[in-house]
Amino acid sequence: MQLNINQKFENIAVAVRQITKKVDQNNKGYYHLQVSIGLKSYDSKIWNDDEKIGEEIVPGCLAYISGIAKNFKGSIQLHISNIQRIFNPSQELLNSVIPTxxxxxxxxxxxxxxxxxxxxxxxxxxxxxxxxxxxxxxxxxxxxxxxxxxxxxxxxxxxxxxxxxxxxxxxxxxxxxxxxxxxxxxxxxxxxxxxxxxxxxxxxxxxxxxxxxxxxxxxxxxxxxxxxxxxxxxxxxxxxxxxxxxxxxxxxxxxxxxxxxxxxxxxxxxxxxxxxxxxxxxxxxxxxDTGLDSWTEYNPTYKRSIKKT
Known part of the structure; x- marks a missing residue:
């Protein structure tokens, strides 16, 4: 599944790769996530600091998310308005989300x-x-x-x-x-x-x-x-x-x-x-990569951007 700029999405299944609680410049808490659908990996934000999110949503879990895809510095960033953990996902659902x-x-x-x-x-x-x-x-x-x-x-x-x-x-x-x-x-x-x-x-x-x-x-x-x-x-x-x-x-x-x-x-x-x-x-x-141009974002492992073919 490929998400596009300004595309609204509702209850799509993702794998949560990372989640971190952070504080913005106005001292307001939010969550920064990396979520994936198949091979695609999306930088994501949840603009509230509800403790329940941090307790339930952990790396490696599956979740349903709703929100909108935005352009952030030339890449797609997901602004998540609602997230719900999927407990005991079926094998069919797992296969649709995990990278193969x-x-x-x-x-x-x-x-x-x-x-x-x-x-x-x-x-x-x-x-x-x-x-x-x-x-x-x-x-x-x-x-x-x-x-x-x-x-x-x-x-x-x-x-x-x-x-x-x-x-x-x-x-x-x-x-x-x-x-x-x-x-x-x-x-x-x-x-x-x-x-x-x-x-x-x-x-x-x-x-x-x-x-x-x-x-x-x-x-x-x-x-x-x-x-x-x-x-x-x-x-x-x-x-x-x-x-x-x-x-x-x-x-x-x-x-x-x-x-x-x-x-x-x-x-x-x-x-x-x-x-x-x-x-x-x-x-x-x-x-x-979810960037919008012909180069990937900077790759810290290889210390370079990579030209998309």
């Missing part, structure tokens, strides 16, 4: 299976089959996002990002034929597996306590290590190479990796991950 990806779940499942089928090493193939058949992975991998805000931050984003990284790695292997294909592809498929625990389900899509304390790199390396331990005679050297790729995929210590890439396969996975994340982040910024 660009590939459906059944297609992504087939794509992951197809990628695994290209692996020749029996230990690595067994590992991948076992991991993607784990109950937690089957339940969450195709539903959760790959990020809370910046990239692939939509339902199915984790699987979508993983497939992109794997396909980029395949292309690297075609160009740089000395890359160990099985190791690099397996690491690409497993590099973000820990995000099934790091992020909560939609509509909240926030970092869990476990995710904040341990991070997806540690959680993923632990999951894969445990899966490897259940495969008889899995070669130690192969285990170290795979785990190293997971631990180093952020590329730098200051970006959260406990080690930097020290193998060709690790640097390939890191660069594939970076390419997928940054290109999608630009695309997502464009899709979310």
């Amino acid at each position: 990806g660009f590939v459906n779940e059944s297609d992504m499942i087939k794509e992951i299976e197809k990628l695994i089928s290209t692996i020749k090493n029996p230990y690595i193939k067994t590992l991948l089959e076992n991991v993607f058949n784990l109950p937690d992975v089957k339940k969450h991998f195709y539903k959760k996002a790959a990020g809370a805000e910046i990239h692939h931050a939509y339902q199915g984003g984790l699987a979508h990002h993983t497939i992109e990284v794997a396909k980029i790695v395949q292309n690297y292997c075609n160009i740089f034929t000395y890359i160990k294909y099985d190791v690099a592809l397996a690491a690409a498929l497993l590099h973000d597996i820990g995000k099934i625990y790091e992020l909560s389900p939609f509509p909240e899509n926030k970092y869990t306590t476990k995710g904040r304390l341990l991070g997806h790199i540690t959680l993923g390396a632990d999951l894969v290590s445990r899966a490897i331990s259940e495969i008889k005679d899995f070669p130690n050297e192969l285990k170290y190479e795979l785990i190293h790729c997971i631990l180093s995929h952020h590329g730098m210590l200051e970006m959260g990796s406990p080690v930097v890439p020290m193998t060709i396969e690790a640097i390939a996975v890191h660069n594939a991950d970076k390419a997928s994340a940054e290109i999608n982040a630009f695309h997502l910024a464009i899709e979310r």
Whole structure:
């Protein structure tokens, strides 16, 4: 749903991403919100400080809103006159509001299976089959996002990002034929597996306590290590190479990796991950933007505005 300037709206369902109580220049209280409908994210204001609003409306909830869309500094801002929290929303309503990806779940499942089928090493193939058949992975991998805000931050984003990284790695292997294909592809498929625990389900899509304390790199390396331990005679050297790729995929210590890439396969996975994340982040910024010109609002993550295509 796309809202336009001066358009009145009544009882439309939104996901509340953020809400903050503030005070204006006249010392009058109001609420500043970010609400979303699908991928679109709207800056919003409620021009009163009713305590009940702050008690009921919390990040991650769904709500019906009424009001009018206004032009504020070249972007659409929603002036909300009435807001009502939706308790126990139906799955149909959830699906109409939460951000969804660009590939459906059944297609992504087939794509992951197809990628695994290209692996020749029996230990690595067994590992991948076992991991993607784990109950937690089957339940969450195709539903959760790959990020809370910046990239692939939509339902199915984790699987979508993983497939992109794997396909980029395949292309690297075609160009740089000395890359160990099985190791690099397996690491690409497993590099973000820990995000099934790091992020909560939609509509909240926030970092869990476990995710904040341990991070997806540690959680993923632990999951894969445990899966490897259940495969008889899995070669130690192969285990170290795979785990190293997971631990180093952020590329730098200051970006959260406990080690930097020290193998060709690790640097390939890191660069594939970076390419997928940054290109999608630009695309997502464009899709979310509610500005009225041909450029997005200033993006604080990348310290620039992005030209809409």
